[in-house]
């Protein structure tokens with residue numbers, strides 16, 4: 001699973017609002033600025049509401065407050081979502097503001113009391129964006145700066161980390177984490193996880209104890225299991241063929257949670273597990289480099305360390 005800019009452009013063209021397709025066009029042009037994070041507005045995901053979900057549970061799933069989702073989806077401003085509705089989900093809490101013709105993004109930043117360097121970074125270092133993402137909620141400035149959150153520094157020094165391996169045998173990496181170039185199209189995209197090559201139906205295991213917070217189909221992730229661990233860490237297992245756990249289930253390290261598959265939109269045709277590690281922060285669930293959490297990549301995995 002990855003985020004191609006052109007896919008996002010196509011994907012958001014049927015947005016309830018239509019605003020994001022406008023938003024993303026200028027982002028596309030400037031999306032590939034060296035040493036700059038991907039613009040927040042280019043990382044907007046889509047979520048299809050299913051039966052039983054509420055604005056609160058959806059917000060929780062993405063580590064956002066409901067106000068953020070309402071801001072991006074005015075059709076749900078009454079707080080009610082219905083099954084089948086497509087929602088635009090930004091990567092962080094915040095709002096999107098159109099820059100008026102006679103103003104600059106710097107003036108917008110000042111008006112909303114957000115530091116200019118924060119606005120510049122979080123919008124991908126664009127010179128003249130038409131729309132800017134501002135990391136604020138209900139007028140309160142979210143002080144965690146994008147600049148800091150993109151570094152791999154843990155939020156607090158004493159975070160206990162997790163290590164493990166999501167497959168039973170050490171295998172090869174198909175595609176690593178981070179910025180990648182598509183060999184065919186030459187598109188630059190950000191790969192939010194790591195692809196571990198394995199045959200279809202290989203058992204997939206939890207890398208650490210935790211609680212299943214998501215276990216169903218989700219867009220380009222295909223069949224997806226998300227497990228929340230201690231200390232604000234989360235692991236995601238995507239492109240699965242089958243899911244063996246249920247929402248809310250408590251699991252131990254190495255419990256089988258599903259099998260390798262090719263559901264969703266896998267990056268390559270070779271079957272693999274798309275594996276992600278995310279860390280909760282004021283700006284949402286940030287994708288971390290899974291390598292730092294995988295034991296199998298540095299030594300033979302015993303399955304029990």
Ligand SMILES: [Zn+2]
Pocket residue numbers: 001002175191193194195267274275
């Ligand atoms: Zn992947």
